[in-house]
Amino acid sequence: MADDDFEEDKLSVADRLAAEALIVDVEGYEGPLDLLLTMARTQKVDLMKVSVLELAKQYLTFVEKARALRIELAADYLVMAAWLAFLKSRLLLPPDPEEEGPSGEELAAHLAFQLERLAAMRDVAARLMARDQLGRDFFKRGITEDVTRVRKVTYTATLLDLMQGYARIRTKDEFRPFVMDREHIHTMEQSLERMRKLIGFAGKWTDIATYLPEGWTVDRMARRSAHAATFAAALQLAKEGLVEVRQSETYAPIELRRKDRPQE
Amino acid sequence: MTETPNNDAANDDGPIRDTLFEAPPEAEQERMVEAILFASAEPVTVADLNARMPHGADGAAAVQALRRRYEGRGVNVVRIGDAWAIRTAPDLGFLMQKETVETRKLSRAAIETLAIIAYHQPVTRAEIEEIRGVSVSRGTVDQLLELEWIRFGRRKMTPGRPVTFVVTEQFLDHFGLEATRDLPGLKELRAAGLLDNRPPPGTAPETEEGADDDSQSDMFRPPLDPEVEDESGPEDGA
Amino acid sequence: MTETPNNDAANDDGPIRDTLFEAPPEAEQERMVEAILFASAEPVTVADLNARMPHGADGAAAVQALRRRYEGRGVNVVRIGDAWAIRTAPDLGFLMQKETVETRKLSRAAIETLAIIAYHQPVTRAEIEEIRGVSVSRGTVDQLLELEWIRFGRRKMTPGRPVTFVVTEQFLDHFGLEATRDLPGLKELRAAGLLDNRPPPGTAPETEEGADDDSQSDMFRPPLDPEVEDESGPEDGA
Numbered sequence: 185m186a187d188d189d190f191e192e193d194k195l196s197v198a199d200r201l202a203a204e205a206l207i208v209d210v211e212g213y214e215g216p217l218d219l220l221l222t223m224a225r226t227q228k229v230d231l232m233k234v235s236v237l238e239l240a241k242q243y244l245t246f247v248e249k250a251r252a253l254r255i256e257l258a259a260d261y262l263v264m265a266a267w268l269a270f271l272k273s274r275l276l277l278p279p280d281p282e283e284e285g286p287s288g289e290e291l292a293a294h295l296a297f298q299l300e301r302l303a304a305m306r307d308v309a310a311r312l313m314a315r316d317q318l319g320r321d322f323f324k325r326g327i328t329e330d331v332t333r334v335r336k337v338t339y340t341a342t343l344l345d346l347m348q349g350y351a352r353i354r355t356k357d358e359f360r361p362f363v364m365d366r367e368h369i370h371t372m373e374q375s376l377e378r379m380r381k382l383i384g385f386a387g388k389w390t391d392i393a394t395y396l397p398e399g400w401t402v403d404r405m406a407r408r409s410a411h412a413a414t415f416a417a418a419l420q421l422a423k424e425g426l427v428e429v430r431q432s433e434t435y436a437p438i439e440l441r442r443k444d445r446p447q448e
Numbered sequence: 449m450t451e452t453p454n455n456d457a458a459n460d461d462g463p464i465r466d467t468l469f470e471a472p473p474e475a476e477q478e479r480m481v482e483a484i485l486f487a488s489a490e491p492v493t494v495a496d497l498n499a500r501m502p503h504g505a506d507g508a509a510a511v512q513a514l515r516r517r518y519e520g521r522g523v524n525v526v527r528i529g530d531a532w533a534i535r536t537a538p539d540l541g542f543l544m545q546k547e548t549v550e551t552r553k554l555s556r557a558a559i560e561t562l563a564i565i566a567y568h569q570p571v572t573r574a575e576i577e578e579i580r581g582v583s584v585s586r587g588t589v590d591q592l593l594e595l596e597w598i599r600f601g602r603r604k605m606t607p608g609r610p611v612t613f614v615v616t617e618q619f620l621d622h623f624g625l626e627a628t629r630d631l632p633g634l635k636e637l638r639a640a641g642l643l644d645n646r647p648p649p650g651t652a653p654e655t656e657e658g659a660d661d662d663s664q665s666d667m668f669r670p671p672l673d674p675e676v677e678d679e680s681g682p683e684d685g686a
Numbered sequence: 687m688t689e690t691p692n693n694d695a696a697n698d699d700g701p702i703r704d705t706l707f708e709a710p711p712e713a714e715q716e717r718m719v720e721a722i723l724f725a726s727a728e729p730v731t732v733a734d735l736n737a738r739m740p741h742g743a744d745g746a747a748a749v750q751a752l753r754r755r756y757e758g759r760g761v762n763v764v765r766i767g768d769a770w771a772i773r774t775a776p777d778l779g780f781l782m783q784k785e786t787v788e789t790r791k792l793s794r795a796a797i798e799t800l801a802i803i804a805y806h807q808p809v810t811r812a813e814i815e816e817i818r819g820v821s822v823s824r825g826t827v828d829q830l831l832e833l834e835w836i837r838f839g840r841r842k843m844t845p846g847r848p849v850t851f852v853v854t855e856q857f858l859d860h861f862g863l864e865a866t867r868d869l870p871g872l873k874e875l876r877a878a879g880l881l882d883n884r885p886p887p888g889t890a891p892e893t894e895e896g897a898d899d900d901s902q903s904d905m906f907r908p909p910l911d912p913e914v915e916d917e918s919g920p921e922d923g924a
Contacts, residue, residue: 214795217819260820286887294886301817304871304880309801311870318860319787321779323487325772329536329725332545339595341554341562343623349556350563351637353580405581480781482760483774486724487785500781522720540721543738 216264219243221299231300236292237275240268271295368406370397375410375417383427389439392418392429471504474513481510481532491531558588562597566619566628570601570612589613597622715739715748716755719770723752729769729859765864767855776862796826800835804857804869805881808839808850813883827851835860 213219223242224234247265250257274288316322379395392414400410418440421427431438471477480501484492497507511532515525518534526535536544554562561584564576577583592598601614615628625631718739722730735745749770753763761772774782792800799822802814814822830836839852853866863869875881
């Protein structure tokens with residue numbers, strides 16, 4: 185950037201003053217592109233027609249000034265300065281056919297595009313923010329009504345469930361011919377009848393098992409139904425206020441006792 | 449407040465200035481009340497309306513006009529104490545409910561009952577109990593009836609003429625069957641690995657308890673729930 | 687009692703008279719949509735309307751009728767993306783000091799970033815930085831995400847598969863936009879080529895020549911679910 189000194193005198197006084205003003209609030213710029221955009225605006229031309237060469241010079245002057253004033257510039261600004269110095273040399277020197285890469289004009293055109301795009305985004309951002317806004321210019325409903333959720337349950341099953349269910353039952357019965365026998369089933373009515381007669385004698389706690397009907401051990405059906413019927417009957421009697429039922433802990437024997445009348 | 453596109457109100461640029469010294473036209477006052485009632489989180493009194501509307505506006509008259517305008521609409525202007533609010537029309541309250549359908553698996557008891565009906569139809573309740581080895585709760589049958597997967601068939605010509613159950617068209621539909629005879633038979637179930645190889649009942653009574661725990665729990669379910677209570681054993685048998 | 691004589695606003699007050707005495711199904715559907723939209727602070731999609739109205743109702747038609755009915759009123763029916771809401775007329779904002787929500791003032795960086803996302807969406811952080819010429823601070827993006835004005839879009843099919851940002855329905859709602867295509871100045875910007883993704887000369891052409899077609903098509907696509915990120919857009923073909 186040693187070539188700045190011969191450019192400087194080409195800048196107008198106004199430009200120099202502008203550059204100094206820029207330096208003062210360098211903090212206020214959102215990066216080098218923002219700064220360049222501000223500088224480009226001093227050219228007072230359509231951004232598409234901005235002189236990128238002029239801009240590059242202006243920016244480099246700015247960086248020099250900042251350095252002279254011992255203002256520390258962020259790395260971004262210095263990178264941009266280096267790039268602009270390169271661009272400037274490309275623009276000033278006749279193109280070297282040996283050299284690869286884009287021409288100075290292409291680079292300059294891209295920079296102009298970037299500036300114009302940034303300016304455009306600034307503009308639409310302002311227009312966006314100037315729109316009517318919810319909660320400021322227009323409003324939503326103040327009293328809302330919550331939608332109450334009503335839960336409806338539907339049940340479903342698959343054919344496989346059905347087949348498995350049936351298979352499960354048939355597995356149980358598999359080795360038994362399918363007969364309609366109820367011979368060994370004990371009903372609650374039977375148990376109730378038996379127990380109504382027996383319960384009068386149960387002044388002390390007695391295991392419910394003692395009330396099981398005769399023959400309850402003959403087979404599985406009898407065992408189960410006898411247990412169920414006896415238990416259900418015991419509960420029925422308790423409900424009627426004829427017996428008390430207790431169980432000291434889980435799986436402990438269930439015990440029954442005649443319920444004494446209040447005065448006793 | 450620059451772009452107010454489709455606002456065909458009388459005055460665009462600064463209703464405040466225009467209306468400060470003279471009351472806005474009645475229609476405009478009605479619009480104002482409409483907006484205020486809409487946006488307020490609470491019912492608004494007429495005094496509040498007047499305080500918020502431009503000087504000279506008659507909130508009471510405007511709210512009455514608005515009330516008439518909303519008569520019969522989906523929302524109404526209603527008086528709550530001495531304040532006003534916009535509320536959903538009473539007859540549309542049902543819209544404020546959202547039905548969420550929850551799908552649950554049918555219980556094992558229901559599936560088994562259904563399976564028995566499908567395979568053995570027409571079948572009586574006693575027969576179902578016979579096959580399952582446990583009594584069938586009324587709830588289970590009701591559920592299947594409600595799902596319209598089973599219905600009552602004709603009565604059996606046996607003593608007591610018990611009703612029978614058969615499966616419905618909906619059942620066939622749901623399970624993608626043309627007829628119940630399309631249900632796989634026992635042999636096919638076995639081939640499909642669906643029939644467990646379990647020891648026959650009675651040979652190993654101890655392990656069997658655990659294996660059949662569902663029927664057991666069914667049997668010993670305390671008669672708390674009403675369904676089981678009136679299910680007074682197999683007295684209704686054939 | 688149906689006529690509202692003191693209503694000399696621009697709009698006709700005919701519809702009310704029409705619907706009060708006869709209640710054809712459409713009028714009833716309009717009432718329903720009216721009730722639903724009034725009850726909700728947030729926009730309601732047509733799909734939601736249909737789900738909540740009785741079977742066979744046409745929410746889309748009813749909402750259009752309702753929109754016409756509320757033209758010029760104190761509250762309006764507005765479209766936001768795929769959804770509909772009732773909002774107070776913008777010219778009546780001055781009445782609502784009480785309801786005004788103080789929003790945190792957005793920084794210049796946040797405003798610009800928001801605009802870039804809205805006009806260039808879907809856009810990566812690198813692209814935002816390229817446009818602004820500075821790095822985008824995390825706080826800026828976080829603030830916009832927190833406001834729910836932007837969200838993550840699908841990943842770009844370029845090396846590194848960077849995430850993109852798009853604006854949300856809340857953004858549209860906040861700025862009273864029906865869709866991103868209604869953004870102010872969008873057409874002019876596009877015509878001027880300022881929304882093109884023009885890589886700096888000399889850089890390897892990026893794999894996103896289609897980028898601006900893409901952003902265009904995306905603009906018309908409602909910014910709905912974030913999961914669609916691996917749906918192949920035009921840019922992956924390039």
